Amino acid sequence: MTTSITKALLYNYTYPEYRKLVADLLKEGKSTGEEQSEDLTHYSYLNDTRMNRLDKTIKVSEENSIQLKSLQNEFTWLVISEGWCGDAAQLLPVFNKMSQLSEEKIELKIVLRDENLDLMDCFLTQNARAIPKLIVVDKETSAVLAHWGPRPKAATDLILNYKKEHGIIDEAIKTELQLWYLHDKGNATQEEIIEMMLALDQELSEKKYFAKVKLG
Known part of the structure; x- marks a missing residue:
């Protein structure tokens, strides 16, 4: 895993670079990733529009902002993503806004899943390459401290309950999931990640x- 992390920390995208990559590929009728299809390109178009909106509307509460600025250590958020992923489109703008408000305590870096399968396979979710995956790295030592994703608990429960009842993940639940994100406004994501970061920060400081x- 150390080699995969080192590679990802060297070769990655900033948030603006990631947004530009996705937008430039869409101009060519393409999506990110090894697989290309009309469906994936369509999802990428939808996600690009969502992210444009979320970049303007996502808010971080004053309390959450204060907690982000209170971090004593510096961290890298290494996020595994792809432009066609609906969850990534909802969550990356939240990650970006939080990192911006941390006053440089958090640096956001993004890598593409299909270009980093060795890294992805270190952070599977129920044996699946589910994204986005946020990996928290100690900026001083490059040690992996924790990981989060691919979605907040309430959204995960929504998907699991639907699959348990219907046996599949179809367009109906995908639409319901997007509506959940719309109503939640990034709040569940912020709360879960801030709780994790405060605990990690205290542990690292100790x-x-x-x-x-x-050492004396």
Whole structure:
């Protein structure tokens, strides 16, 4: 995993670069990823429109903003994504806004799943290459501290319950999921990630303190 992380930290996209990549491919009638199809290109068009809207409308509460700025350590958020992924389109604008408000405590980097399958396979969800996957890395040591994704718990439960009842994931539940994201406005994602980050930050600070004390 160390090699995969090192590669991803060296070769990645900033958020604006990722948005431009997706938009430029769409001009050619393409999506990101190895597989190309009309459906994936269609999803990428929808996602590009969603992200344009979310970039303008996503809000982070004052309390959440203060907590992000309170982080004592510096982190990299390494996100595995693809332009056709509906969950990624809903969540990447949230990640970007949070990183911007952290006052450089968090740096957002994005890699494409199909170009980083060795990395993706280290962070499977129920043996599936589900995205987006947010990997939290200690910026000082490049150590992986935690990972989150591919969606908030309430959204995950929505999908699991539907699949349990109907046995499939179809367009109906995909539409219902997008409506859930629309009504949630990124709040569940923010709460889950901030809770995780505060715990990681405290743990990392304690480790660094005790390491310093041990060294005398």
